[in-house]
Amino acid sequence: xxxxxxxxxxxxxxxxxxxxxxxxxxxxxxxxxxxxxxxxxxxxxxxxxxxxxxxxxxxxxxxxxxxxxxxxxxxxxxxxxxxxxxxxxxxxxxxxxxxxxxxxxxxxxxxxxxxxxxxxxxxxxxxxxxxxxxxxxxxxxxxxxxxxxxxxxxxxxxxxxxxxxxxxxxxxxxxxxxxxxxxxxxxxxxxxxxxxxxxxxxxxxxxxxxxxxxxxxxxxxxxxxxxxxxxxxxxxxxxxxxxxxxxxxxxxxxxxxxxxxxxxxxxxxxxxxxxxxxxxxxxxxxxxxxxxxxxxxxxxxxxxxxxxxxxxxxxxxxxxxxxxxxxxxxxxxxxxxxxxxxxxxxxxxxxxxxxxxxxxxxxxxxxxxxxxxxxxxxxxxxxxxxxxxxxxxxxxxxxxxxxxx
Amino acid sequence: xxxxxxxxxxxxxxxxxxxxxxxxxxxxxxxxxxxxxxxxxxxxxxxxxxxxxxxxxxxxxxxxxxxxxxxxxxxxxxxxxxxxxxxxxxxxxxxxxxxxxxxxxxxxxxxxxxxxxxxxxxxxxxxxxxxxxxxxxxxxxxxxxxxxxxxxxxxxxxxxxxxxxxxxxxxxxxxxxxxxxxxxxxxxxxxxxxxxxxxxxxxxxxxxxxxxxxxxxxxxxxxxxxxxxxxxxxxxxxxxxxxxxxxxxxxxxxxxxxxxxxxxxxxxxxxxxxxxxxxxxxxxxxxxxxxxxxxxxxxxxxxxxxxxxxxxxxxxxxxxxxxxxxxxxxxxxxxxxxxxxxxxxxxxxxxxxxxxxxxxxxxxxxxxxxxxxxxxxxxxxxxxxxxxxxxxxxxxxxxxxxxxxxxxxxxxxxxxxxxx
Numbered sequence: 080x081x082x083x084x085x086x087x088x089x090x091x092x093x094x095x096x097x098x099x100x101x102x103x104x105x106x107x108x109x110x111x112x113x114x115x116x117x118x119x120x121x122x123x124x125x126x127x128x129x130x131x132x133x134x135x136x137x138x139x140x141x142x143x144x145x146x147x148x149x150x151x152x153x154x155x156x157x158x159x160x161x162x163x164x165x166x167x168x169x170x171x172x173x174x175x176x177x178x179x180x181x182x183x184x185x186x187x188x189x190x191x192x193x194x195x196x197x198x199x200x201x202x203x204x205x206x207x208x209x210x211x212x213x214x215x216x217x218x219x220x221x222x223x224x225x226x227x228x229x230x231x232x233x234x235x236x237x238x239x240x241x242x243x244x245x246x247x248x249x250x251x252x253x254x255x256x257x258x259x260x261x262x263x264x265x266x267x268x269x270x271x272x273x274x275x276x277x278x279x280x281x282x283x284x285x286x287x288x289x290x291x292x293x294x295x296x297x298x299x300x301x302x303x304x305x306x307x308x309x310x311x312x313x314x315x316x317x318x319x320x321x322x323x324x325x326x327x328x329x330x331x332x333x334x335x336x337x338x339x340x341x342x343x344x345x346x347x348x349x350x351x352x353x354x355x356x357x358x359x360x361x362x363x364x365x366x367x368x369x370x371x372x373x374x375x376x377x378x379x380x381x382x383x384x385x386x387x388x389x390x391x392x393x394x395x396x397x398x399x400x401x402x403x404x405x406x407x408x409x410x411x412x413x414x415x416x417x418x419x420x421x422x423x424x425x426x427x428x429x430x431x432x433x434x435x436x437x438x439x440x441x442x443x444x445x446x447x448x449x450x451x452x453x454x455x456x457x458x459x460x461x462x463x464x465x466x467x468x469x470x471x472x473x474x475x476x477x478x479x480x481x482x483x484x
Numbered sequence: 485x486x487x488x489x490x491x492x493x494x495x496x497x498x499x500x501x502x503x504x505x506x507x508x509x510x511x512x513x514x515x516x517x518x519x520x521x522x523x524x525x526x527x528x529x530x531x532x533x534x535x536x537x538x539x540x541x542x543x544x545x546x547x548x549x550x551x552x553x554x555x556x557x558x559x560x561x562x563x564x565x566x567x568x569x570x571x572x573x574x575x576x577x578x579x580x581x582x583x584x585x586x587x588x589x590x591x592x593x594x595x596x597x598x599x600x601x602x603x604x605x606x607x608x609x610x611x612x613x614x615x616x617x618x619x620x621x622x623x624x625x626x627x628x629x630x631x632x633x634x635x636x637x638x639x640x641x642x643x644x645x646x647x648x649x650x651x652x653x654x655x656x657x658x659x660x661x662x663x664x665x666x667x668x669x670x671x672x673x674x675x676x677x678x679x680x681x682x683x684x685x686x687x688x689x690x691x692x693x694x695x696x697x698x699x700x701x702x703x704x705x706x707x708x709x710x711x712x713x714x715x716x717x718x719x720x721x722x723x724x725x726x727x728x729x730x731x732x733x734x735x736x737x738x739x740x741x742x743x744x745x746x747x748x749x750x751x752x753x754x755x756x757x758x759x760x761x762x763x764x765x766x767x768x769x770x771x772x773x774x775x776x777x778x779x780x781x782x783x784x785x786x787x788x789x790x791x792x793x794x795x796x797x798x799x800x801x802x803x804x805x806x807x808x809x810x811x812x813x814x815x816x817x818x819x820x821x822x823x824x825x826x827x828x829x830x831x832x833x834x835x836x837x838x839x840x841x842x843x844x845x846x847x848x849x850x851x852x853x854x855x856x857x858x859x860x861x862x863x864x865x866x867x868x869x870x871x872x873x874x875x876x877x878x879x880x881x882x883x884x885x886x887x888x889x890x891x892x893x894x895x896x897x898x899x900x901x902x903x904x
Contacts, residue, residue: 081557081798082485082487082806084485084486084806085485159485362879366881375879375881376872379871379872385871385879389875390823393819393823394796394823400488400795401488405488418787421788422788471777471780473787474780477784478760478775478783479764482772482776484775484780
C-alpha cells in the first residue's frame with residue numbers, strides 16, 4: 080500500500096516524546112548550550128522517562144529492549160523498528176539534539192560490537208548498561224589526519240604476547256571522555272589499507288588511555304565531544320572484536336561501514352527535528368508579530384519562504400521515511416540512506432537560515448532558540464558522512480562502474 | 485502505516501503506462517512536437533488502453549471499492565509513467581479526456597448520467613468517445629476584479645455566454661467544453677458557474693475558436709482561445725455540483741495540481757535518466773564524463789530531486805484519497821505541485837547542462853523537456869498562489885485567497901484590496 084498515516088502506537092510515541100520535549104527538554108536547552116553541559120540529574124530523569132528509546136541498541140538477547148520503542152512489529156510481523164526510530168529521533172531532536180547524544184547507552188559503539196563481537200564479548204560489553212548509574216559506549220574511528228578517508232587511520236596495533244599495544248590519537252568522539260568503553264579502530268600496517276584494520280574495545284581506566292581535550296564546538300554544545308590519546312595502551316586479545324579469525328579479509332572496515340544504512344536516516348531525522356523546530360518558532364513569530372499591522376499579501380516574500388520551507392521539510396521527512404521503510408522491509412537501502420542524509424541536511428540548513436532571517440534581529444539573540452539551532456544544524460552535513468561523501472556513495476550506486484575520483 | 489509499496493492493481497497500471505511510454509510515445513516525441521499534435525494512430529492506441537477510465541470514481545476500471553478509493557494515487561503513478569515518455573505527448577494524449585473528471589466532479593446525478601457516457605464511451609451512433617476541453621483561464625489579469633470576465637447572462641431557460649477564454653487545452657478540438665463564467669458580477673468569486681457547452685466551435689452558435697497560442701514548450705498540445713458571443717446554454721447544462729460547487733471546484737483543482745506534479749516528476753525522471761546514460765557513454769580526458777566528481781555529484785542531486793518530489797506527491801495523493809479534502813490536504817497538494825515544479829526545472833536544467841553543447845540542440849530531447857517544464861508548471865497554477873495558500877494554512881490565519889469556502893486558486897476580496 081502507499082500510505083503515510085502513523086499507526087496508533089507510532090502516534091502515541093510521537094505525542095509522548097513531544098510532551099517530553101516540551102516539558103522537560105526545552106526548558107533546559109538554552110542553559111545546556113551556554114554551560115556546555117547537561118546535569119546528571121536531567122540525564123537520569125530522561126533515561127527513566129524515555130520509554131526505551133536508547134542511544135544505540137542493546138539487543139534483546141543481551142538484556143536490552145531489542146529494537147526501538149513500543150510495538151515494533153506490525154500485524155504482518157514486519158518490523159517497524161526503523162520507522163519508530165526516525166519518528167522518535169525527530170521528536171527528541173525537536174527538543175534538543177545535543178541532549179539526545181547524552182542519553183546513556185552504547186551509542187555508535189553498539190553496531191560494531193553487535194556485528195563483529197563474539198557472543199561472549201557481546202555479553203561482557205553490553206552487560207555494563209544493566210548496572211546502576213549512567214553508562215556510555217563510544218565509537219573511535221576519526222583521527223586528526225583521517226575523517227572522510229577512513230582507510231587513512233594511523234592508530235597502530237601491535238601483537239605482544241596475549242595482548243595488543245595500541246598507539247595513536249582519536250578525535251571528535253561523542254561521549255569519549257566518559258564512556259565505559261570505546262570501540263577503537265587501529266591498523267596493523269597502514270600499507271595494507273582496509274585489510275589491516277582491526278576493531279578493539281578499549282575500557283576506561285586502561286593505563287595509557289586518556290582524554291585529550293574536550294572540544295569547543297559551534298553547536299551541539301550540550302554534547303561532549305572528546306579527543307582520546309592512546310599511549311602504549313595494552314589491550315587483552317579478548318578485546319579484539321571477533322578475534323583474529325574475523326580479520327582474514329577486510330572485516331574491520333566492513334564492520335565500520337555497515338552501520339550507516341540504519342544510522343544515516345536516524346541522523347537525518349535528528350537534523351529534520353531541529354529544522355522543524357526552527358521553522359515553527361519563526362513561523363509563530365511571524366504570525367504573532369508581523370500580521371498585527373499588515374495582511375500576509377504585503378509580506379509576499381516571507382510567505383514564499385514559509386511555503387518553501389514547509390514543503391521542503393515534508394519532502395525531507397519522506398526521503399527519511401523511505402529509507403527507514405526499506406530497512407524495515409529488508410530491502411537494501413545504502414543509496415536511499417545516503418540520499419536521506421544528504422537531502423535532509425541541505426534542507427535543514429536552508430530552513431534554519433531562513434528561520435533566523437524571518438525573525439530579523441531577534442533571530443540573532445541568544446535568548447531565542449533559532450540562534451542556537453542555526454549553530455546546531457551545520458554539523459549535520461558533516462558528521463556521519465559529509466554531504467560530499469554521501470554523494471560519492473550515491474553516485475557509486477547509480478553509475479554502471481564505480482568511479483575513481 | 486508508513487509504506488511505499490504500490491498495490492498489485494497499481495503496479496499493473498504503472499507497467500502498462502511505462503510500456504506504452506517507451507514503445508509508443510518516446511520514439512515519436514520530436515515528430516509529434518513538430519506536427520503540433522499526436523498522430524491519430526497514437527491517440528487511438530492510447531485510447532484503447534482505457535487508462536482514462538481511472539479518472540472516474542465509478543468505473544469498470546476498478547475491480548473493487550478499495551481500488552476506486554485509491555484512484556488519485558493510481559492516477560499519479562500512471563501520469564508519471566506517461567510523462568516519462570514525453571510530457572508534451574502525455575498532456576496531448578490525455579487532453580481529449582480532460583473534461584471527463586471535471587464533469588464527474590462538478591455534475592449532479594442527472595447530469596452525470598446524461599453527459600458522462602458520451603464522454604467515456606461515445607454517443608450511440610459514433611465511433612468513439614466525445615472529446616472534451618475545459619475553458620478556465622482568461623487573459624484579463626485576475627487581480628483586476630473578483631470573478632471571471634466571461635459572463636453568463638441569465639436568460640429564459642438558460643444563460644448567454646459572452647467573453648474570451650485563453651490557455652484552453654484542446655481549444656477547437658473538443659465536442660464538449662466546460663466553461664467557467666460569471667453569472668453575478670457583483671458577487672465576485674461567489675458568483676460564477678460552470679457550463680457544459682456541447683458542439684464544436686464554428687458548428688455551435690455563438691462559439692468560435694480564436695488563435696492557437698504559440699508557446700515556449702508543450703508544442704504537441706493544442707492550447708488556444710475560445711470566443712463566446714451570446715452563446716446560449718440551457719439551464720440543465722449548468723453543472724450543479726451536487727449543491728456544493730465550491731467544494732467540487734476545490735477537488736477539481738486539487739486533481740489538476742497533483743496530475744501536474746506527477747507529470748513534472750515523470751519529466752524530471754526522464755531528464756535524469758537521459759543525462760545519467762549520456763554522461764556514462766560520453767568520454768572526455770580519458771574517461772566517462774560521469775566519472776568526474778562535479779558531474780557525478782550533479783547526477784546524485786538530480787536523483788534526490790526526482791525522488792523527493794515523488795514521495796511528497798504520493799503523500800498528497802494518499803491524503804486526498806483518504807479524505808477529507810480540508811485545508812491541510814489542499815495545502816499538501818499545493819506543496820506537492822510547487823515542489824515538483826522546482827525539482828523538474830532544476831533537473832531538466834541540469835540535464836541540458838550535463839549534455840554540454842548537445843544539450844542545446846534538438847537532436848536530443850533534454851532541451852525540449854526544459855521548455856516543456858516551464859509551461860507545465862503554469863498549467864497547474866502559479867507558484868505565488870501556491871505559496872500564499874500554503875503560508876496561510878501554515879500560519880493558521882483566515883485565508884485571503886479563499887472566498888466563501890471556494891477554491892484557493894481564485895483571489896479573494898482581501899487580496900483584491902491589496903492589489904488595487
